[in-house]
Amino acid sequence: MLAVDWGTTQLRGALLDADGRMIDGHAAPRGLLQLPTDGWAAAFDAEFGAWLGRWPDLPSLMCGMVGSRQGWAEAPYLHCPAGVHELAAGLCWIRPGRLAVVPGLAAQTGGEAGEVPDVMRGEETQVVGALALLGLADATLVLPGTHSKWVQVTDGRITAFQTHMSGECYALFRQHSILARSLPPPDGPATEDGGSVDDAFDRGVARAAEAGGLLHHLFGVRTLQLFDRLGARELAGYLSGLVIGEELRAVAPDPRRALVIVGSDGLAQRYRRALLARGVTARCIGDEAGWRGLFELWRRAVPP
Amino acid sequence: MLAVDWGTTQLRGALLDADGRMIDGHAAPRGLLQLPTDGWAAAFDAEFGAWLGRWPDLPSLMCGMVGSRQGWAEAPYLHCPAGVHELAAGLCWIRPGRLAVVPGLAAQTGGEAGEVPDVMRGEETQVVGALALLGLADATLVLPGTHSKWVQVTDGRITAFQTHMSGECYALFRQHSILARSLPPPDGPATEDGGSVDDAFDRGVARAAEAGGLLHHLFGVRTLQLFDRLGARELAGYLSGLVIGEELRAVAPDPRRALVIVGSDGLAQRYRRALLARGVTARCIGDEAGWRGLFELWRRAVPP
Numbered sequence: 001m002l003a004v005d006w007g008t009t010q011l012r013g014a015l016l017d018a019d020g021r022m023i024d025g026h027a028a029p030r031g032l033l034q035l036p037t038d039g040w041a042a043a044f045d046a047e048f049g050a051w052l053g054r055w056p057d058l059p060s061l062m063c064g065m066v067g068s069r070q071g072w073a074e075a076p077y078l079h080c081p082a083g084v085h086e087l088a089a090g091l092c093w094i095r096p097g098r099l100a101v102v103p104g105l106a107a108q109t110g111g112e113a114g115e116v117p118d119v120m121r122g123e124e125t126q127v128v129g130a131l132a133l134l135g136l137a138d139a140t141l142v143l144p145g146t147h148s149k150w151v152q153v154t155d156g157r158i159t160a161f162q163t164h165m166s167g168e169c170y171a172l173f174r175q176h177s178i179l180a181r182s183l184p185p186p187d188g189p190a191t192e193d194g195g196s197v198d199d200a201f202d203r204g205v206a207r208a209a210e211a212g213g214l215l216h217h218l219f220g221v222r223t224l225q226l227f228d229r230l231g232a233r234e235l236a237g238y239l240s241g242l243v244i245g246e247e248l249r250a251v252a253p254d255p256r257r258a259l260v261i262v263g264s265d266g267l268a269q270r271y272r273r274a275l276l277a278r279g280v281t282a283r284c285i286g287d288e289a290g291w292r293g294l295f296e297l298w299r300r301a302v303p304p
Numbered sequence: 305m306l307a308v309d310w311g312t313t314q315l316r317g318a319l320l321d322a323d324g325r326m327i328d329g330h331a332a333p334r335g336l337l338q339l340p341t342d343g344w345a346a347a348f349d350a351e352f353g354a355w356l357g358r359w360p361d362l363p364s365l366m367c368g369m370v371g372s373r374q375g376w377a378e379a380p381y382l383h384c385p386a387g388v389h390e391l392a393a394g395l396c397w398i399r400p401g402r403l404a405v406v407p408g409l410a411a412q413t414g415g416e417a418g419e420v421p422d423v424m425r426g427e428e429t430q431v432v433g434a435l436a437l438l439g440l441a442d443a444t445l446v447l448p449g450t451h452s453k454w455v456q457v458t459d460g461r462i463t464a465f466q467t468h469m470s471g472e473c474y475a476l477f478r479q480h481s482i483l484a485r486s487l488p489p490p491d492g493p494a495t496e497d498g499g500s501v502d503d504a505f506d507r508g509v510a511r512a513a514e515a516g517g518l519l520h521h522l523f524g525v526r527t528l529q530l531f532d533r534l535g536a537r538e539l540a541g542y543l544s545g546l547v548i549g550e551e552l553r554a555v556a557p558d559p560r561r562a563l564v565i566v567g568s569d570g571l572a573q574r575y576r577r578a579l580l581a582r583g584v585t586a587r588c589i590g591d592e593a594g595w596r597g598l599f600e601l602w603r604r605a606v607p608p
Contacts, residue, residue: 213554
């Protein structure tokens, strides 16, 4: 089968064998933001034409923004709780039996201040895959990123989740706030400047747990520079610690539940480090979670 | 006397009579960001030349970024606790007996995660003036703005304070985040769009007090738009409520202490509204606080 993760800025595909193993992969910078509204089918054929030419009956399953209102075909959100069976039953078929899109999930949060919806598209598939790969049915999963997702799974179904705009906010503070003047250029060389970036990150995580709140703690990046307490690269680590630490403060993950970080890059390692500092052990699982999720959903798919 | 508030982007001056009443005022967009490093004296003479020509012995006291390292003359930070007497004794004289700068204040915050300094320049003078005008010696004062200050005063002296980057963060989220796409242009016409902006603001303030944290609540601006729950102008009010509400959540002002908002504009009114929703009554005092603070400090000044 052809497994496709088609998001806001990236198109990624993988050719999977009958056991779900990846045979080949292909990626292109052709996401929702780069494509014309009616350009999805043509981009699909262009990017995967070689494989589709070789195996004309290759079935394809896609997840991500490809199923949004601005995508190829809108796959309406399913509501929590939902697991692999609900998702497989809710596929949105573009070419019956041949090509489908995984629906996103919606959850309701909010209390007396009124209900506030939350949504995901693509992460539900990664969760399905991570659970299958790890053999878990009850866990908390965190998917770090521009918009981090915290997902609660009970009896194999996603019961609730929360989005945190941590990655986006970090980039805003890092590049567009007054703090940017105290920090090295984001794409500058990774040279040491006399202090330990990891130590500064840990200090930011610890600071985030103290009274004061993020809006106050942020100003500390400026004053620590003003009084020469931290070097420029350390300050960037401290800021990262403040933001990830604020996310952990708010989520307060239960150390008695299995915790899985879906990701294997430097960001995932930072989450793991910050969680450890709070006494929570987490395991990481990488990109294979998404492919496995598409494989698991396709196996259970019921064409219309 | 000539009272001058010289900040990052603005120069404002007031001619005060022997009782501290304002006779005349003058403002120009010539702050730290607009001036060359050595341009302060020339700008002072150019902007206030008419008054200085008429009263050659006019004494002048200045506060704000004019006393920073990048200012006209660096007035080193005094450490808390400090009140009107410490500030008056700590003036930095540029022309002895004639022209001086009020020092800024520094405070230490932070616990086990290590000390983090906090600083202010200009707000200490507004606090001195507000206390004098209101006859208070024990109060909490909030000075809303790009970087809001929360100031604790006991026995007439500033014992502690905290900066919150609320105004700056609101502008970042409003203009540079993904949320900007859901919101009307910041400088667009103030037309109604079918809902109440005040109600949406209140809802944001209430939401900020709930579990989840700012990084999560921000994403609600996007989903409330996605599900057509709030109009574009309401969403801007909701976002403002989230940010101010987060500041209040973190500060948790003591309702038994006198609370003073230094400011009289729409922003000050929003703080007042948000505080009321949390059961805290506050009074507002406007621009006169700064002039009165400079007057009170000059009265106690001891030239070198």
